[in-house]
Amino acid sequence: MARRKLVYEGKAKILYEGPEPGTFVQYFKDDATAGNGAKKDVIEGKGVLNNRLSEFFMTGLQNIGIPTHFIRRLNMREQLIRQVEIIPLEIIVRNFAAGSMAKRLGMEEGAALPRPIVEFSLKDDKLGDPLVPEEYIIAFGWASQADMDDIVAMALRVNDFMSGVMHGVGIKLVDFKIEVGRIWDNDYMRLVVADEISPDSCRLWDIESGQKLDKDVFRQDLGSLSDAYTEVARRLGVLPSNVTHRPKPTLIN
Numbered sequence: 093m094a095r096r097k098l099v100y101e102g103k104a105k106i107l108y109e110g111p112e113p114g115t116f117v118q119y120f121k122d123d124a125t126a127g128n129g130a131k132k133d134v135i136e137g138k139g140v141l142n143n144r145l146s147e148f149f150m151t152g153l154q155n156i157g158i159p160t161h162f163i164r165r166l167n168m169r170e171q172l173i174r175q176v177e178i179i180p181l182e183i184i185v186r187n188f189a190a191g192s193m194a195k196r197l198g199m200e201e202g203a204a205l206p207r208p209i210v211e212f213s214l215k216d217d218k219l220g221d222p223l224v225p226e227e228y229i230i231a232f233g234w235a236s237q238a239d240m241d242d243i244v245a246m247a248l249r250v251n252d253f254m255s256g257v258m259h260g261v262g263i264k265l266v267d268f269k270i271e272v273g274r275i276w277d278n279d280y281m282r283l284v285v286a287d288e289i290s291p292d293s294c295r296l297w298d299i300e301s302g303q304k305l306d307k308d309v310f311r312q313d314l315g316s317l318s319d320a321y322t323e324v325a326r327r328l329g330v331l332p333s334n335v336t337h338r339p340k341p342t343l344i345n
């Protein structure tokens with residue numbers, strides 16, 4: 093069989109040329125990195141879980157009319173996606189202070205924000221993905237004012253959907269990152285949610301205990317990352333069949 097053409101390899105995923113024009117195959121690796129690649133490990137099964145979880149979230153978004161690049165899952169580690177022109181921004185929505193915001197502003201982790209806050213980082217590993225104001229984005233032509241209005245509206249809808257879904261399984265959506273891409277249809281352009289949505293790109297805390305169930309477990313050495321992601325997948329009912337934890341048989345009197 094001919095080898096597939098590799099299009100791009102990132103820290104956690106690989107893109108291959110897809111079977112039809114305008115498609116890619118997105119492969120989820122087990123590699124985990126933090127601090128812009130400073131900390132690295134291989135977490136067995138992470139790619140399988142993120143493939144499933146990203147499918148679950150992207151499909152859910154499509155069901156409420158938010159377009160995404162997702163077409164269908166192909167197998168345990170791969171999904172078929174639309175080719176998009178990625179806008180070079182990380183779009184971050186925050187509901188509670190954490191991570192870089194808590195550090196930058198000296199806020200307590202977990203403090204509720206007055207309203208969801210949307211912020212943007214330039215996707216540039218060499219520069220460490222610096223936070224950029226909308227003024228820069230428009231002035232440098234990374235996106236237009238109309239694009240930004242659409243992106244903010246889309247990010248807030250994604251936040252409402254994700255917060256609701258996670259709340260339903262006892263998890264607080266502290267913050268998350270999405271990427272957005274352009275799809276061209278002749279002269280007509282539309283924006284779609286791209287990349288992935290998974291515990292690699294969200295902060296997820298158990299509502300009751302505050303336990304972290306996202307990549308901070310790896311960043312901060314808090315225990316098993318695969319246990320945390322498995323717990324998220326289990327609560328959402330999207331565990332792949334080969335890692336299903338079957339309940340122990342109970343004695344019936």
Ligand code: TMP
Pocket residue numbers: 182184190191192193221267268269292293294295
């Ligand atoms: P931050 O608090 O480190 O800025 O992260 C905010 C959110 O964005 C958090 O849910 C993690 C996610 N994120 C990524 O997915 N990729 C990244 O490169 C960074 C810096 C953050």
